[in-house]
Every structure is written in C-alpha cells, then in structure tokens.
Amino acid sequence: MEFSTEFDARIGHGDVTLTERDVALLRAIDDHGSINAAATSLGRSYSRAQQRIVELEEVFGDLVARKRGGSGGGGSHLTDLARDLLSRYDRLRAEFSGVAETEETVLDGRLVEREGELATVETRAGTLRALVPEVDSDGEGGDRLRLTLRADAVTLQNPSRSPDPDRTSARNRLDGTVLAIDAGESVALVTVDVGGEVSLSALVTVASVEKLNLHRGTPVVASFKATATRGVPSAYSSD
Structure with missing residues (x-):
C-alpha cells in the first residue's frame, strides 16, 4: 500500500487512491445510512457514488455493508475496515499538516x-x-x-x-x-x-x-x- 502527501493526504494502491473526496463520501454514508442519501447530500449522482465505492472496495476490501429493504428497511453502514481506513487517513493528514505548515x-x-x-x-x-x-x-x-x-x-x-x-x-x-x-x-x-x-x-x-x-x-x-x-x-x- 502506498501513502502519498502531495498537496493532500491520500492513501492508495496502484491506480486507485483514497482521496479527500472519497473520505467525504464514506462519512456521508455513515451519517445518512445509505449511499443514495449520501450522494444526494453531496450533490453527486448515485450511480457514480456506487461505482466509486466498488472501485475502492476492489483495492481495500469491504467498506460498506448494504442491507436490502424489507420490514426493517434497507440502508448501508460502514464496516470496521472502513472506519480503520478513515482513522489512518486522519492520522496521516494530521501529521502531514503539522509538518507542512511549519517547514x-x-x-x-x-x-x-x-x-x-x-x-x-x-x-x-x-x-x-x-x-x-x-x-x-x-x-x-x-x-x-x-x-x-x-x-x-x-x-x-x-x-x-x-x-x-x-x-x-x-x-x-x-x-x-x-x-x-x-x-x-x-x-x-x-x-x-x-x-x-x-x-x-x-x-x-x-x-x-x-x-x-x-x-x-x-x-x-x-x-x-x-x-x-x-x-x-x-x-x-x-x-
């Protein structure tokens, strides 16, 4: 896995990189309980948001657990892997920003x-x-x-x-x-x-x-x- 700090804190592997935009999408899913609602809140299309989640999961593993509708209703929530990835992103960004602002x-x-x-x-x-x-x-x-x-x-x-x-x-x-x-x-x-x-x-x-x-x-x-x-x-x- 490759970490990059050029202009932004990013975590990636190969041609797929977790960027700040992806982090915003994952956190919106966590807040709103579905990919559709998350995409709407960010002003993005559902199809593109869904496609991006699939691309990220092909590299990092399962990030979003999806539940189909029924008596209890449907929705999506982040997996433990996704929360760990977000935590690593936050740590990288904090360390990166602290040094970048002074050097x-x-x-x-x-x-x-x-x-x-x-x-x-x-x-x-x-x-x-x-x-x-x-x-x-x-x-x-x-x-x-x-x-x-x-x-x-x-x-x-x-x-x-x-x-x-x-x-x-x-x-x-x-x-x-x-x-x-x-x-x-x-x-x-x-x-x-x-x-x-x-x-x-x-x-x-x-x-x-x-x-x-x-x-x-x-x-x-x-x-x-x-x-x-x-x-x-x-x-x-x-x-």
Missing part, C-alpha cells in the same frame, strides 16, 4: 524576466519560475527577491525515472542529493542539497522513502510548480 525553503534570488505575476528568478540553486506580485519599487535592489516554497509542494524522484519537463506541470526541477531524513509515523521531512550551498525541504511519505531507497547521499530530482513558489521583493520580506 518551508527560503531562497534569495534576482528577477530576470516577468510575464504578469509569473517571473523568472535566478537563485544560487538555479533558475526558477515563481509567482511574484507586481510591487512598485524605487532605487537599487528592486530586482532582488525572496522566494518561499512549502515542503509539501516538493516532489522527489529518481533521476532515471524523472519525467520530461515538457510532460509535467512541475517545471521547476533541481538535481540534488539527500542530506538528511527526519521520519515520523507516516511522513518524512527530507533535506536535499541542491547546490549553491542551498538545501531544500521536501515532505514525502515514509513509504516513498522506502520505495525510492532514500538515504544520505542518494541522488534525487526535486520538482515543484511555479505556482507553489512565491516571491516578494527582499525589501518587503519579514527579515
């Missing part, structure tokens, strides 16, 4: 080009694309920027399996090596040396650490979207 990478750079709020910025680690609001500035230093990047926005990949930049929305890509791994119960904070005396923080799952065989010195590619990279003129930063 970020800060990079100093120089503005070299701008297209509206999207800017090209030179940093010691390399040239990056970032969102930089247009701010009126006078005098020297107007092109100096401070970029911030949350750890949960960074994806780590094996260099030999990293997708072509033209085939992914994560256009920012930096080659590096693992410096340290601080692993918790489900997620791990990985520090990566990306050159120029710059270290980058990435929040990944413990399962991903094992799958990628990450350890100190492992070469990796750190990728992240321009929209996840935020910049402000250095004069406007909090330091």
